[in-house]
Amino acid sequence: MPLQRVAITVTGAVQGVGFRPFVHGLATSLGLHGFVKNRSGDVFMEVEGEPIALERFEKEIVGRHPSLARIDKIRRARRIPLGLEERDFRIEASEGAPPPAPVFPPDVATCEPCLRELFDPNDRRYRYSFLSCTDCGPRLTIVTGLPYDRERTVMAPFPLCAECRTESEDPTDRRFHAQPTACPACGPRLSVLDAEGAPLTSADPIAVAIATLARGGVVCIKGLGGHHLACDAESENAVADLRRRKNRDAKPFAVMVHDITTVDALCEISFEERAVLESPARPIVLVRRRRAGRWPIADAVVPDDPLTLGIMLPYTPIHHLILREGGFRALVMTSGNRADEPIAYRDAEAVEQLRGIADCFLVHDRRIEIRCDDSVVRVIGPSGGVLHLRRSRGYAPLPIRLPTTNACPTLAAGGDLKSTFALAVADQAVLSHHLGDLEHFTGYHAYEAAIAHYERLYQIAPRRIVHDLHPDYASTRYALARARRSGVELLAVQHHHAHMASCMAEHGLSGPVIGVCFDGAGLGLDGTIWGGEFLLGGYLEASRVAHLRQVRMPGGDRAAREPWRMALAHMAAAGEDPTRSDVARRIPARHVSAVLSMLERPINAPLTSSVGRLFDSIASLVGASDRSAFEGQGAMRLEALATGMAPDNRYEFHLGPSGEEIDAAPVIRAVVEDMRSGASAAKVSRSFHSALARIVARTCGSIRDRFGVNVVVMSGGVFSNAILTSEVVERLNADGFLAHRHRTVPPNDGGISLGQVAIAAATATREC
Ligand code: ZN
Ligand code: ZN
Ligand code: FE
Numbered sequence: 010m011p012l013q014r015v016a017i018t019v020t021g022a023v024q025g026v027g028f029r030p031f032v033h034g035l036a037t038s039l040g041l042h043g044f045v046k047n048r049s050g051d052v053f054m055e056v057e058g059e060p061i062a063l064e065r066f067e068k069e070i071v072g073r074h075p076s077l078a079r080i081d082k083i084r085r086a087r088r089i090p091l092g093l094e095e096r097d098f099r100i101e102a103s104e105g106a107p108p109p110a111p112v113f114p115p116d117v118a119t120c121e122p123c124l125r126e127l128f129d130p131n132d133r134r135y136r137y138s139f140l141s142c143t144d145c146g147p148r149l150t151i152v153t154g155l156p157y158d159r160e161r162t163v164m165a166p167f168p169l170c171a172e173c174r175t176e177s178e179d180p181t182d183r184r185f186h187a188q189p190t191a192c193p194a195c196g197p198r199l200s201v202l203d204a205e206g207a208p209l210t211s212a213d214p215i216a217v218a219i220a221t222l223a224r225g226g227v228v229c230i231k232g233l234g235g236h237h238l239a240c241d242a243e244s245e246n247a248v249a250d251l252r253r254r255k256n257r258d259a260k261p262f263a264v265m266v267h268d269i270t271t272v273d274a275l276c277e278i279s280f281e282e283r284a285v286l287e288s289p290a291r292p293i294v295l296v297r298r299r300r301a302g303r304w305p306i307a308d309a310v311v312p313d314d315p316l317t318l319g320i321m322l323p324y325t326p327i328h329h330l331i332l333r334e335g336g337f338r339a340l341v342m343t344s345g346n347r348a349d350e351p352i353a354y355r356d357a358e359a360v361e362q363l364r365g366i367a368d369c370f371l372v373h374d375r376r377i378e379i380r381c382d383d384s385v386v387r388v389i390g391p392s393g394g395v396l397h398l399r400r401s402r403g404y405a406p407l408p409i410r411l412p413t414t415n416a417c418p419t420l421a422a423g424g425d426l427k428s429t430f431a432l433a434v435a436d437q438a439v440l441s442h443h444l445g446d447l448e449h450f451t452g453y454h455a456y457e458a459a460i461a462h463y464e465r466l467y468q469i470a471p472r473r474i475v476h477d478l479h480p481d482y483a484s485t486r487y488a489l490a491r492a493r494r495s496g497v498e499l500l501a502v503q504h505h506h507a508h509m510a511s512c513m514a515e516h517g518l519s520g521p522v523i524g525v526c527f528d529g530a531g532l533g534l535d536g537t538i539w540g541g542e543f544l545l546g547g548y549l550e551a552s553r554v555a556h557l558r559q560v561r562m563p564g565g566d567r568a569a570r571e572p573w574r575m576a577l578a579h580m581a582a583a584g585e586d587p588t589r590s591d592v593a594r595r596i597p598a599r600h601v602s603a604v605l606s607m608l609e610r611p612i613n614a615p616l617t618s619s620v621g622r623l624f625d626s627i628a629s630l631v632g633a634s635d636r637s638a639f640e641g642q643g644a645m646r647l648e649a650l651a652t653g654m655a656p657d658n659r660y661e662f663h664l665g666p667s668g669e670e671i672d673a674a675p676v677i678r679a680v681v682e683d684m685r686s687g688a689s690a691a692k693v694s695r696s697f698h699s700a701l702a703r704i705v706a707r708t709c710g711s712i713r714d715r716f717g718v719n720v721v722v723m724s725g726g727v728f729s730n731a732i733l734t735s736e737v738v739e740r741l742n743a744d745g746f747l748a749h750r751h752r753t754v755p756p757n758d759g760g761i762s763l764g765q766v767a768i769a770a771a772t773a774t775r776e777c
Contacts, residue, residue: 010059010060010061011090012057012058012059012090012092013057013058013059013060013063013087013090014043014055014056014057014087014088014089014090014091015055015056015057015063015067015085015086015087015088016053016054016055016085016086016087016088017053017054017055017056017067017070017083017084017085018048018051018052018053018083018084018085019051019052019053019054019070019080019082019083020050020051020080020081020082020083020084021078021079021080021081021082022077022078022079022081022112022114022407022408023051023052023078023079023080023112024047024050024052024111024112026075026077026078026114026143027075027077027078027143027144027185027186027187028052028074028075028078029045029046029047029052029100029180029186030100030143030180030181030182030183030185030186031073031074031075031078032045032052032054032070033045033098033099033100033180033181034180034181035066035069035070035073036054036056036066036098037098037181039058039062039065039066040058040059040062041056041057041058041062041063041066041098042056042057042058042091042095042096042097042098043055043056043057043095043098043099044098044099044100044101045098045099045100045101046100046101046102046103046104047103047104048103048104048105049104049105050111050112055088056098057088057090057091057095067083067085070083071083075143075144076117076120076144076289077114077117077144077289079407081410100180111155111156111157111434111466111467112407112408113148113149113152113157113406113466114148114149114407115148115149115290115402115403115404115405115406115407116146116147116148116149116150116233116234116381116402116403117144117145117146117148117289117290117403118145118289118290118291118322118323118324118325118403119140119141119145119146119323119324119325119326119329120142120144120145120289122142122144122183123140123141123142123144123145123146123326124329126140127140127326127329127330128329128333133172133192133193133194134192134193136215136330137191137192137193137196137326138197138199138215138325138326138327138330138373139189139191139196139197139326139373139375140190140191140192140326141187141189141190141191142183142184142187142190143183143184143185143186143187144183145289146187146189146190147189147233147375148189149234149379149381149402149405149406149442150233150234150377150378150379150380150381150402151163151164151189151375151376151377151378152378152466153165153378154465154466155466155467155468157188158188159188159189162188162189162378163375163376163377163378164188164189164191164196164197164375167191167195167196167197167375168195169190169191169195170192170194170195172192172194173190173191173192173194173195173196176190177190196375197373197374197375198373198374199214199215199327199371199372199373200214200372200373200374201214201217201218201369201370201371201372202356202360202369202370202372203369203370204364204365204367204368204369205364206360206364206370209369214371215327215330215331215334215371216334217369217371218230218331218335218369218371219331219334219335221368221369222239222240222241222247222331222335222337222340223241223335225240225241225244225246225247225250226240226247226368226369227239227240227247227250227251227254227366227367227368228240228367228368228369228370228371229345229359229363229366229367229369229370229371229372230327230328230331230342230371231327231356231359231370231371231372231373231377232325232327232328233324233325233377233381233402234352234354234377234379234380234381234382234383234401234402234442235344235345235351235352235353235354235377235380235381235382236345236352236353236354236359236363236370236372237342237343237344237345238251238255238341238342238343238344238345238363238366238367239265239331239340239341239342239343240340240341241337241339241340241341242262242264242306242307242310242337242338242339242340242341243305243306243307243337243338243339244307245307245308245309247307247341248262248307248309248310248341249307249309251341251343251366252309254365254366255343255347255366256347259312259313259638259639259642260638260639261310261311261312261313261317261318261319262310262311262319262341262342262343263293263319263320263321263341263342263343263383263385264306264310264318264319264320264321264339264340264341264342265320265321265322265323265328265332265339265340265341265342266320266321266322266338266339267323267332267333267337267338267339268322268332269283269286269287269322271338271339272286272296272320272322274299274302275298275299275304275305275306275318275320275338275339276296276297276298276299276318276320277296277297277298277299278296279388279393280393281388281393281394281395282294282296282388285386285388285395286320286321286322287322288403289403290384290402290403290404291321291322291323291324291403292321292383292384292385292386292402292403292404293319293320293321293383293384293385293386294319294320294321294385294386294387294388295317295318295319295385295386295387295398296317296318296319296320296387297316297317297318297652298316298317298318300316305338305339306318306339310341313642313645313646313649316649316652317649319385320339321342321383324403327371342383344382344383345359345362345363345367346362347362347363347366349445349446349448349449349452350362350449350451350452351380351444351445351451351452351455352380352382353380354377354379354380355376355377356370356372359372378462379442379458379459379462380455381401381402381405381442381443382399382401382402382442382443382445383399383401383402384397384399384400384401384402384403384404384443385397385398385399386398386399387729387731389731389734389735390731390734390735390738394752395752396729396731396734396750396751396752396755396756397751397752397753397754397755397759398729398755398757398759399427399443399755399759400429400440400442400443400753400754400755400759401442401443402442405429405440405441405442405443406439406440406441406442406463408434408437408438408439408440409437409438409440409514409515409753409754409763410436410437410438410517411433411436411437411438411514411766411767411770412513412514412517412518412519412548412767412770412771413436413519413548413767413770413771414435414436414770415433415435415436415766415769415770415773416773417433417472417473417498417769417773418432418433418469418470418471418472418473419432419433419471419472419473419474419475419766419769419770419773420432420433420460420464420471420473420474420475420488421433421438421474421475421476421761421762421763421765421766421769422474422475422476422477422482422484422485422487422488422762422765423441423444423477423484423758423761423762423765424477424482424484424504424758424759424761424762425446425447425448425477425479425482425483425484425758426445426446426447426640426758427443427445427446427726427755427757427758427759428443428444428445428446428447428456428484428758428759428761428762429441429442429443429444429759429760429761429762430444430456430459430460430463430484430762431762431763431765431766432463432464432467432469432471432766433766433769433770434467434469438514438763438766438767438770439463439467440754440762440763441459441460441463441762442459443759444456444459447482447483447484448483452483453483453487456483456484456487457487460487471497472497472498473497473498473499473500473769473773474488474491474492474497474498474499474500475488475499475500475501475502475765475766475768475769476488476489476499476500476501476502476765477501477502477503477504477507477531477532477761477765478501478502478503478504478532478534479504479531479532485501500768500769500772502764502765502768502769503531503532503533503534503551504528504531504532504533504539504761505524505526505528505531505533505539505540505542505544505724505725506524506544506546506551506764506768507761507762507764507765507768508524508526508528508531508724508725508756508760508761508764509522509524509526509544509546509551509722509724509764510548510763510764510765510767510768511724511751511754511760511761511762511763511764511767512524512722512723512724512749512750512751512756512760512764513547513548513722513764513767514763514764514766514767515749515751515752515753515754515760515763516722516749518720518722518749519547519548520546520547520548520720521545521546521547521716521718521720522545522546522547522718522720522721522722523543523544523545523554523709523712523713523718523720523721523722524542524543524544524545524546524551524721524722524724525542525543525705525709525721525722525723525724525725525737526539526540526542526543526544526724526725527540527541527542527620527621527723527725527726527727527728528540528619528620528621528725528726528727528757528758529569529619529621529622529640529641529726529727530569530617530619530621530622533553533618534553537559537615537616537617537618538562538615538616538617538618538619539553539556539617539618539619540557540617540618540619540620540621540622540725540727541556541557541618541619541620541623541671542555542556542557542618543555543556543708543709543712545712545716545718547771548767548768548770548771548772549768549771549772554669554712554715554716555668555669555670555671555708555711555712556618556669556670556671557618557619557620557623557670557671557673558582558618558670558671558672558673558674559616559617559618560575560578560579560581560582560616560617560622560673561578561581561582561607561608561611561614561615561616561617562574562575562578562614562615562616562617562619562622563577563578563604563607563608563613563614564604564607564613564614565613565614565615568622568625569621569622569625569637569640570636570637570640571635571636571637572625572626572628572629572634572635572636572637572643573592573595573596573629573635573636574604575622575623575625575626575629576590576592576625576626576627576629576630577590577592577593577601577604577605577608578604578608578614578626579623579626579630579673579677580592580626580630580677580681581605581608582673582674582677583673583674583675583677583678583681584674584678585677585678585681587601587605588601588605590630590681591630591632591684592629592630592635595632595635596635620701620725620727621640621641621644621726621727623673624643624644624647624727625637625643625644626677627643627647627680627693627694627697628643628644628646628647629643630677630680630681630684630693631647631650631680631684631690631693631694632684632690633646633647633650633690633694634646640726641726641729644727644730647694647697647698648694648698648730648731648732648733650690650691650694650695651691651694651695651697651698651732652732654691654692654695655695656695656698656699656702656736657695657696657699658699658700658703659679659696659699659700660675660676660679660680660696660697660699660700661675661676661700661703661704662675662676662700662701662703662704663675664704664707664708664711668708668711668712668714668715671704671708676697676700680693680697695732698730698732698733698736699736701733702733702736702737702740703740705737705740705741706737706740706741706744709721709741709744709746710744713746719745719746719747720746720747720749721741721746721747721748721749722748722749722750723737723738723748723749723750723751723756724751724756724760724764725756725757726756726757726758727756728750728751728756729755729756729757734750734756737750738750
């Protein structure tokens, strides 16, 4: 059979992820000749051989590429075979300008081959806490600059030994070009500090950590993107102790489970949940515990909703060593911080912050360049599919393709809580890792530092900054201050328009769409607080075509932390007498009358159309939550109550004659009535979810009738709710809509920056 030759260009996240060694290995194993090289952000190759081998080669490029790589496009062209002029397959020097958008891979969990070495007594990396390879190990958290090579990572102070060097220069070795590779002879080392931060020199650090955990103590463990606090998740005392020391009352702790078999024994996991747990990103996955059998996890791990557990599998060699050698089934692994501060990521800072919480500190001399929290996801709906609640370690900073190429270097400042920022780099949006709450000084400082870091990495100097319309967001103040200093252009984007645009961008939609944007709060164009909006439009423009009827928020922001206030407000708006309710019986009378007078006059009671606050009021009405320890706790409890129950048609929202205003009053009255007659909170909660899903579909139907738009995007923190999201998608699909929910970025304010940057890209018609 005559030989054939093809030229193949692979576009996507293909550089710095072991793609060339993979191509080399594949071509060699199939007896093909030719070469592969990096070219301006793509991987380019010419391959020659038998047609059957070539066909197989092209298939495997797509089917078996390195786990870190993402292929966006493959182009192929025939070439004239060179025949005997070429006798081998080579990796050639890179050519062309650097790619327009450099791709930094995220941090990746320890791979299987590395794990085998870790526990192989005959391997030279046996029990070595920093082993990694081309397929795994730290990336984002160790990079200091471009281009990505060892000199510009925190591994620079660790020159490779002869053996490691040989491996990293051998194209057939799985550590070829592995920048963070190391071994006990040349790499970083573990150490352990006592409760005061003094080094314990003689002992094996892993053994000390294990002994402390086994005693029921708390260990601070330095991870990839920051320090965790760990304790034995099976010990009621240890967990209660940690909770007390950390001063954390109700927020659930995440748990790191020994292996997938143990996960299976503890939780009911679907095929998709298993796949996400085992994926290289290794996020925290919210799963349901098994109801049958003995439950070994301490109640204090998840005090609020004992049926849901946030779990993850070990993702660094240190985790594997501790869990396996210590024989722990599950360890609590929670961010090493105090209250609402960002996760500690420098050893000195960890000791300073966590003294009095941790009994010892397991640390090392590989610096964390930038902090990065664990990601949190859940799998929802009948079809499965990931929903991100926090997109961070393992996902950030993988770029998201924008529907329009951005002509102007842009920074999107994001939201205020659960915040992220985004940079527009050519036709890509680079979404930062999770930065959390910016209200505290340290949080804001981390935010500023991360923006500077990303701008340095991507070598982008924004000439435009997009920010939320809300003047009091820390991110808005950042944008304004920077514009004053440097004269960059500013663009303010309405909160829910950004939500809508983020879901559009994620799905590559250009509009027009119906944007169903439900969340806790965002400043509306009319100066009131929005959060139950139906927008219509695209990136350039969106108008509010329907919304939840506004009610008062007695006490302003306090109403978000005290759902009973919203319960009284919604009852008053529905014509119910708030004083004749269980809520009023549970709350001191003077507080109730204070709130009622706020509603009557009205003072300090801004108007809101928020669906998040509606959830709060239902949570209080059914007795599930009068006070929230954190935003959205009421909604989480309602969802937990409703889980596993069948949908029904018991409650009905009222849609005004013009189709523009949704009134919750009939639902509120029915809920109050049901609670009076002794209905179960679970049933009421489930009926509420169904009613909300139905009114979304009905309202979208009315908008379609009026404007002829058939595509729906759903965004906002309320769509973190699996029951609501699945039911809405199902109903909309049944009604013939093309309905999209978030899959790549969070529906909550963690996704705002993507929407902002997408809107900016659409408006940047000229270079600036
Ligand atoms: Zn590896
Ligand atoms: Zn070495
Ligand atoms: Fe929001």
